[in-house]
Amino acid sequence: MSIRILPGKLPRHAAAVLAALLLAACAAQQPRLFLLSNTAAMPPPVAGAVRPLLVVRTVTLPEYLDRRAVIYRSSDAELKRFDNVIWAERPAESVTRWVAQQLAADLPDYEVEAFTVHGDQAPGLALNIELQSFEPDASAPSGAVLRLRGA
Numbered sequence: 731m732s733i734r735i736l737p738g739k740l741p742r743h744a745a746a747v748l749a750a751l752l753l754a755a756c757a758a759q760q761p762r763l764f765l766l767s768n769t770a771a772m773p774p775p776v777a778g779a780v781r782p783l784l785v786v787r788t789v790t791l792p793e794y795l796d797r798r799a800v801i802y803r804s805s806d807a808e809l810k811r812f813d814n815v816i817w818a819e820r821p822a823e824s825v826t827r828w829v830a831q832q833l834a835a836d837l838p839d840y841e842v843e844a845f846t847v848h849g850d851q852a853p854g855l856a857l858n859i860e861l862q863s864f865e866p867d868a869s870a871p872s873g874a875v876l877r878l879r880g881a
Contacts, residue, residue: 759814760814761814761815761816762814762815762816763816763817763818764800764815764816764817764818765817765818765819765824766821766824766825766827766828767828768827768828768831768832770831770832770834770835770836771835781839781840781841782839782840782841782854782855783840783841783842783843783847783851783852783853783854783855784833784837784840784841784842784843784853784854784855784856784857785842785843785844785845785846785847785853785855785856785857786826786829786830786833786842786843786844786845786857786859787826787845787856787857787858787859788822788823788826788845789822789825789826789829789859789860789861790822790858790859790860790861791821791822791825791860791861791864792861792862792863794809795821795861795863795864796820796821796822797817797820797821798816798817798819798820799811799812799816799817800812800815800816800817803863821864825859825861826844826845826859827844829844829857829859830842830843830844831844833857840854840855
């Protein structure tokens with residue numbers, strides 16, 4: 731389908747409105763992307779040592795949290811979204827990877843993998859985590875409170 735505009739049929743102010751819309755679209759602020767990161771130092775693997783395998787299953791989150799938009803609870807009954815801020819990936823993926831990296835650093839006697847097992851080794855342990863809430867808290871040392879339930 732094509733649209734043909736005949737000369738003299740376009741209202742005079744339409745060109746100005748179109749130009750303003752195009753400029754506004756170009757000037758629209760791109761959302762900032764956030765990703766959980768972990769600076770935990772990974773222990774070097776010990777040659778020839780067989781370590782039990784710990785698999786961190788995908789962390790489950792409340793549906794309102796597991797989306798790319800950064801959502802927070804502003805009161806007991808209200809959720810709000812931060813403008814122009816999104817997660818680079820779904821939070822369940824980031825949190826799972828972060829937990830696995832931290833456990834690998836904290837438990838050098840275990841081989842830790844996220845999500846699933848790679849290779850033929852059966853997991854000695856599987857960790858299932860349910861993140862019940864993730865709320866900003868000015869009184870917390872880290873600025874946020876995590877409530878977890880593990881199985």
